[in-house]
Amino acid sequence: MSNFRFVIGRFLGAIPTLLILICLAFLLVKSAPGGPFDFERSLPEEVEANLRAAYNLDDPVYLQLFKYIGDLMQGDFGPSFQYRDYTVTELISTGFPVSLRLGVAAILLALIFGSLIGSIAALNQNSKLDYGVMFFGMIGISIPNFVMAPLLVLFFSIGLRALPAGGYNGGDFYHMILPVVSLALPQMAYIARLTRGSMIEVLSSNFVRTAKAQGLPVRTILLAHVLKPAFLPVVSYLGPATAAIITGSVVVEQIFGLPGLGRYFVQGALNRDYTLVMGVVVFYGCLIILFNLIVDTLYGFIDPKIKQNR
């Protein structure tokens, strides 16, 4: 009951967030200099006037915004300015599967290896292994993926000639390795440090001492007493991690030439393809809000104190 009410409440709370997001993005896109019909070779004036009229570009900005929101509420993202025969919805539905594949693989990789490495470091606190892990963790966090990706390509593709340097190739496993790894590395490093910190804290807590005093073996203590509280911070980080993966994918897809949503987004922004940019922003906005909601609900199931306070 209380969890259900919490979810409903959060859904309603997401509406103003989304509206603010739409308005801000819309105004930002519109305030960028230039327009969708500025080509190298300029169009005849009458043609451009007709085009502008057809897309309502001559209306005041607030009217365009209202009309856009009205269309959105009916599930209509509008037509693309650039890809003439496609609607934005169609573009999203071709690009998203690629991005989804990349993103899910990256977040799973980051989550599994990050928490594993972090736990191992915590269990060997202040050993050489621990310092090593934390050192590479720091490097992983500090190097942005637009630096990491070319370095990986340089080493694995050009140096070792072991992996393809780019391209999608229908989502072939070998083609996905480098994009997924370069997207996952910073998150993996962050999750490792997060896990290590919280696990060390839990391991030194009084209730773990109680469990030791009860004669429970280390494995039982870890599984029954430590795991749940130690991973709570990681679970709550999953929300921001998704956002980071999505923004990261925009860059990584560009570098590796993957036909994902991020690439559409970048090209849309460069070409002033208003509807496409807006469509991707709204779509990703919804996705991030939804994912944060899932994480918060999940948190309630793990942490009994939260459950009680809902």
Add this chain to the structure above:
Amino acid sequence: MTELLLAEKLNVNFRSRGETIHAVKDLSFNLRDDEVLGIVGESGSGKSQTVLSIMGLLESNGAASGSATFANKELIGLSPSELNKIRGNEIAMIFQDPMSSLNPYITIGKQMSGVLKRHTKMTNKEIKQKCIEMLHAVGINKPEERLGGYSFELSGGMRQRVMIASALLTNPKLLIADEPTTALDVTVQEKILDLILDVKDRFKMSVIMITHDLGVVARTCDQVLVMKNGELQESGDIESIFYSPKADYTKELLKKSKEINLDDQQKYTQTQDASIKNCLVRSTKAKVCFFLPKKTLFAEENVLTAVNEISMETLDGEVLGIVGESGSGKSTLAKTILGLQKLTSGQIEVFGERLSEVNKKELKEIRKKMQVVFQDPFSSLNPRMTVFEILKEPLDSFFPSMTKESVQKDIEGGLTEVGLTPEYLGRYPHELSGGQCQRVAIARALMPKPQLLICDEAVSALDASIRGEIIELLLKIKSEKKLTMIFIAHDLAVVRKICDRVIVMQSGKVVEQGPTEKVFFEPEKEYTANLLSAVPTPDPKKEKEKHIKRTQTQ
């Protein structure tokens, strides 16, 4: 009686930043079947480290050497897997802070059954039955429901009962209790101590009771070890320790604990004279409610009334004590007087002004005359400020036009007044001891030269000897500055020593009020009498009498 635990030349060392700290030095003692051994000492005396080393629970930088044999088995140097067969099974342990010693993320039932799953071959059904039985044995209502619940749903006393129940599950031969009642109210402490003695008899165990409170020792123990700085000062049976102590340190501890003690026959001369005095604080039917979140959409609003129509006054120049158990609303009342908490209804007048009607500027003027000292000296001082900055802050805020020289003079003067030298001005709180921090906090409160000082459990977190010093300091300042004090405490002995008048509070209401000696020696209400008798006195004979009286009336 046979030897159950025999420790010989037990040593515990900690290595920290290249230094070796000897926490326990050459300690030898023995514990027989069916006996309660008390280990007493102030914090840092090594009393906890002694038992932690026996249990193999030292921090990773600690090491134990020497010998400790339990039922003819050497424990020191035993491998963890061998040790795990003994601890939780034949030796069980309960800890000081039941709040953090139970895992808040898993159910009580799961925590308790983990012990049985580890040490017995019982079926799940038998395990559940045994857990219920034990919870029942320690006096927990509706044990079946509790099994599915979490520790944070219980009060402190209940949590300690759950800890005891889990310790008893495997019928251990030895129960180690490390300050089991330090975090609890006196009335709860009384019940938990009685429970420990009761289960000791019923389950035929020996008990090691670690405590800093000689009253607790007097109430519970047969044999006593007195420790200081890791070394044994004296050991013997309880009568000889209390009635013919040999070591100087034991005598000193006994003297200190009797200094602030309820049974002391000497009546303190009260400074109160009969002339009519100004009333500094007057509360009329003050009420403070907190609104709790609703459980379901249409449920009625949950209201917690922390202060329930309290009428009281504080006269100029007196020390007013407010006592009560935790949750009785005494701190909320203090916050309300300070204007830190809004009244729900009723009136509080401070220095003749109604708090509900003053504006921010007027409130600041009132606060200048009214200062506060809080319980935890470490957390109530900003860790990023030096002592100088801490003391300068109230001056900046209340007297912004002071010259640099007079600020410096005031701060140095203020620090000297609380017994610290100006060399402490550049230090940060973490470089000071608990007692020194509290002195700085008192100095800070005195900087604006207030008329009224509110001490909210100001000495509760301190060790016994330091507590005595701080109380002396407060009394000295009070008489020198003609301060009026409101002294909030759950420690009745302290209240008796320094207060002229006492208010006894229970669940937001005033149970009794009057001159201290009258309330303490001729309490009118049963609640007050119970509260007073619950305080353990450092006198084994009196404690035995009290215990017999209690068991008879039950």
